Amino acid sequence: MHVEKNKKLTKExxxxxxxxxxxxxLIIRPTLSFWQDAWRRLKKNKAAIxxxxxxxxxxxxxxxxxxxxxxEYSTMDTSAIDASPSLVHWLGCDSxxxxxxxxxxxxxxxxxxIGLLSATINMxxxxxxxxxxxxxxxxxxxxxxRIVDILYGIPSLIxxxxxxxxxxxxxxTLIIAMCIVGWIGTxxxxxxxxxxxxxxxxxSAAKILGVPDIVIIVQQIIPNVLGLLVxxxxxxxxxxxxxxxxxxxxxxxxxxxxxxxxxxxxxxIKMLRVAPHEVAAxxxxxxxxxxxxxxxxDGLRDAVDPKLRGTD
Amino acid sequence: xxxxxxxxxxxxxxxxxxxxTVVFFLVRLMPGEPFTSAKLTEEVALxxxxxxxxxKPLYMQYxxxxxxxxxxxxxxxxxxxxxxxxxxxxxxxxxxxxxxxxALMLAISFGxxxxxxxxxxxxxxxxxxxxxxxxxxxxxxxxxxxxLLQYFFGIKWGLLPVAKYRGFEYTILPACALAFYxxxxxxxxxxxxxxxxxxxxxxxxxxxxxxxxxxxTVKHQIxxxxxxxxxxxxxxxxxxxxxxxxxESIFAIPGMGKYYVESxxxxxxxxxxxxxxxxxxxxxxxxLIVDILYGIVDPRxxIGGK
Numbered sequence: 001m002h003v004e005k006n007k008k009l010t011k012e013x014x015x016x017x018x019x020x021x022x023x024x025x026l027i028i029r030p031t032l033s034f035w036q037d038a039w040r041r042l043k044k045n046k047a048a049i050x051x052x053x054x055x056x057x058x059x060x061x062x063x064x065x066x067x068x069x070x071x072e073y074s075t076m077d078t079s080a081i082d083a084s085p086s087l088v089h090w091l092g093c094d095s096x097x098x099x100x101x102x103x104x105x106x107x108x109x110x111x112x113x114i115g116l117l118s119a120t121i122n123m124x125x126x127x128x129x130x131x132x133x134x135x136x137x138x139x140x141x142x143x144x145x146r147i148v149d150i151l152y153g154i155p156s157l158i159x160x161x162x163x164x165x166x167x168x169x170x171x172x173t174l175i176i177a178m179c180i181v182g183w184i185g186t187x188x189x190x191x192x193x194x195x196x197x198x199x200x201x202x203x204s205a206a207k208i209l210g211v212p213d214i215v216i217i218v219q220q221i222i223p224n225v226l227g228l229l230v231x232x233x234x235x236x237x238x239x240x241x242x243x244x245x246x247x248x249x250x251x252x253x254x255x256x257x258x259x260x261x262x263x264x265x266x267x268x269i270k271m272l273r274v275a276p277h278e279v280a281a282x283x284x285x286x287x288x289x290x291x292x293x294x295x296x297x298d299g300l301r302d303a304v305d306p307k308l309r310g311t312d
Numbered sequence: 313x314x315x316x317x318x319x320x321x322x323x324x325x326x327x328x329x330x331x332x333t334v335v336f337f338l339v340r341l342m343p344g345e346p347f348t349s350a351k352l353t354e355e356v357a358l359x360x361x362x363x364x365x366x367x368k369p370l371y372m373q374y375x376x377x378x379x380x381x382x383x384x385x386x387x388x389x390x391x392x393x394x395x396x397x398x399x400x401x402x403x404x405x406x407x408x409x410x411x412x413x414x415a416l417m418l419a420i421s422f423g424x425x426x427x428x429x430x431x432x433x434x435x436x437x438x439x440x441x442x443x444x445x446x447x448x449x450x451x452x453x454x455x456x457x458x459x460l461l462q463y464f465f466g467i468k469w470g471l472l473p474v475a476k477y478r479g480f481e482y483t484i485l486p487a488c489a490l491a492f493y494x495x496x497x498x499x500x501x502x503x504x505x506x507x508x509x510x511x512x513x514x515x516x517x518x519x520x521x522x523x524x525x526x527x528x529t530v531k532h533q534i535x536x537x538x539x540x541x542x543x544x545x546x547x548x549x550x551x552x553x554x555x556x557x558x559x560e561s562i563f564a565i566p567g568m569g570k571y572y573v574e575s576x577x578x579x580x581x582x583x584x585x586x587x588x589x590x591x592x593x594x595x596x597x598x599x600l601i602v603d604i605l606y607g608i609v610d611p612r613x614x615i616g617g618k
Contacts, residue, residue: 153327154334155550155595158588162338165576165584242453249455249558250573269459269562276463283456290451 034304038227041303048299054292058285062108071099073106073259082275091281094264095271100281103259108285110171110260115241118178122240123233125179126186127225133187134194135217145191148184156181160243164252174253178243186232193225227304234297238290245286261286316607324600331592332381336374339585377585386586391578397586404568407477408556411565414487415552419494424541426495427502428534434507442499449496455558458489462562475564486563490555494548498541505537512536542606546599553591 032040042048066073071089077097085092091100133141163177197203197220206216241261247253248262255263261282268279361367365376380387386397430442452460465485466474473482509515510533518528557569568587575583 149323150327150330153324153596153599154331154592155554157550157554158591159334159338161576162335162584162588166338166341238451245453246455246554246558250561251577265453265456265459269455272459272463273467279456279459279463283452283460286456287452290453291447294447294451 034223034227038300038303042299045299045302047295048303051292051295051299054288055296058108058289058292059112062105062112065105066102066109069099069102071102073098073102075099082271082278084275085277092275092277094267094278095275100264100278103264104261104281104285107259107261107264107282110254110258111241111244111262111286112289114171114175114178114244114260115237118175118182118240119233119236121175121179122182122236123186123229126183127190127229129183130187130190131194131217131221131225134191135198135213135221137195141191144187148187151181151184152188154181156184157243157246160247161250161252164247169252169255171254174244174247177247178240182236182240186229186236189232190225190229193228194221197221197224231297231301231304234293234300238293238297241286241289241293313607317604320600320603320607324596328593328596331596332378332589333374335585335588335592336377339581339588340370340373342579342581381589386590387582389575389580389583391575391580391583397583400571400583401568401587401590404566404571407565408553408560408567408569411477411483411486411490411559411567412549412552412556414483415490415494415555416549418487419491419548419552420498420541420545422491423495423498424502424538426499427541428506428529428537430499430503431506431510431537432529442503446496446500446503449492450500452492454489454493454555455562457492458486458559458562461485461489475562477563477565486559486565489562490552490559493555494552498544498548501540501544502537505540506533509533509537539606539610542602542609545605546595546602549598550595553595 075098077093077099079097081093081097082095083089083093083097089099089101091104093099094103129144133144159181160177163180164173167173167176203216203220206220211219244253244260245262245265248260249266251266253262254260264282265279265286268282271278358367365373368376377387384398386401389395389397389400392400426442426445430439433439462474462485465472472485476482477486515528515532518532523532556567557573559565560567560569561573571583572587572591574580575587
């Protein structure tokens with residue numbers, strides 16, 4: 001091909017192909033908020049979705065199953081002592097002839113409530129204290145962290161047991177006892193996270209622009225920590241259910257005829273030789289709940305962790 | 313290093329002191345009196361109170377207790393009136409420690425091996441298996457694990473003894489039940505940490521130097537990846553220890569956990585106090601050892617760490 005040498009390029013030789021201010025600003029993909037993005041990633045994770053479905057089902061069953069059954073959770077039927085699972089009693093009966101299906105879901109109400117409430121309270125208290133310490137630093141932080149360090153060194157279950165002994169059995173007392181030392185983990189983790197965020201440029205920029213602290217906290221810090229907090233919450237619920245079961249098991253949690261999964265497991269283990277289905281039922285529901293929450297927690301962690309952004 | 317150790321020791325002593333104080337006053341807040349049995353006449357009850365020092369003001373009791381503790385004396389049990397708490401701890405602790413140590417060894421060794429295997433064979437069936445074990449392990453509470461093992465191995469198949477603690481075959485089921493949860497969490501952490509280490513630059517350097525695969529894995533990856541497992545050891549000991557409470561009651565092992573749970577339901581002040589302080593001391597010392605160990609293994613901790 002022949003190329004003309006030293007040909008001068010003039011303005012007239014170039015044509016604008018369609019420059020349009022609107023087109024340049026056009027965003028082709030729909031904008032996704034952080035939570036939409038997280039949800040999109042969570043949906044791809046089959047295990048997490050299965051976990052979510054199990055939790056929702058159990059929650060609904062716990063609310064409605066006791067109403068829909070013809071049996072009462074505390075009514076004893078002497079003709080059905082230790083009855084095996086059948087069409088009449090779906091999960092069989094316990095050693096005093098109470099229908100296990102109803103008892104399981106009454107227990108689920110207690111166990112799930114305790115798990116959810118105590119984990120949420122722990123998270124809120126821990127997040128507020130940890131957040132303040134991390135954000136303001138200084139003397140408050142120094143003192144709080146020394147206290148937290150000391151409390152962290154004390155085995156929490158032992159303190160929980162003692163508090164239960166002091167304030168007595170019951171659902172509310174159980175939650176209080178679990179909250180007295182339970183916030184420490186969240187507090188440490190939130191403090192570290194806030195401390196890290198505080199050093200980042202967007203916070204400095206907001207400060208230089210004269211944004212008040214409270215607005216920085218609400219608009220910048222909280223949205224950045226929230227994802228991790230939700231994940232943490234999801235991981236903390238199985239822990240709380242586990243603790244409730246443990247405390248009920250050693251006789252410090254809920255007392256009969258009220259029930260929780262821990263109580264049912266305890267009663268079932270006593271009858272292990274005679275009627276193994278009595279331990280199988282609560283064991284199955286405790287384990288599947290924990291499994292579901294663990295799977296969901298894992299999925300959430302992957303979904304909200306910014307490090308994984310754009311890798312899938 | 314010396315400075316680091318001294319700091320940790322001071323922190324441990326403060327923790328212990330706070331623990332003892334909190335537990336002492338919490339126990340005194342407990343509802344119910346230990347000497348309310350109808351059989352006791354008022355005079356006897358008063359004598360009993362005197363015998364245990366309850367007639368003195370609370371702060372005097374507190375200082376007395378601290379002084380006794382410094383001499384290693386936990387006082388008398390109020391339920392087994394003729395036994396000291398020291399005696400009961402001495403009776404029960406060897407059993408608890410025996411189950412606990414077996415479980416810990418099982419959990420840590422298998423946990424680390426599973427973690428390494430999973431990370432090395434990422435995405436294969438081996439990995440899948442290890443992840444399943446890890447998720448199951450963290451989803452099954454130890455008392456349920458205990459009951460399941462007891463039912464299948466003890467009752468249904470009759471392979472192993474159901475309960476009591478008389479020889480090696482008796483220890484297998486309780487140790488496994490206790491170990492499973494810890495095993496799962498160790499293997500999870502080990503796997504994550506191995507996967508992270510693989511991406512580090514020094515692994516690339518080692519590969520570039522032409523080191524053998526085995527050498528890289530053992531000397532470079534595992535050594536670095538094991539750090540988070542060491543940090544976890546403190547809480548792990550705590551969880552195994554509290555796990556013994558229920559495992560001992562399921563398998564009828566005459567350990568400390570059984571006495572602890574009993575004393576809680578019997579309002580046995582001095583026993584609860586003594587055992588809690590003992591457990592606390594034990595755990596604080598374990599944490600201290602782990603901290604120091606960590607400082608030795610990882611130089612960054614003692615130089616940079618607070």
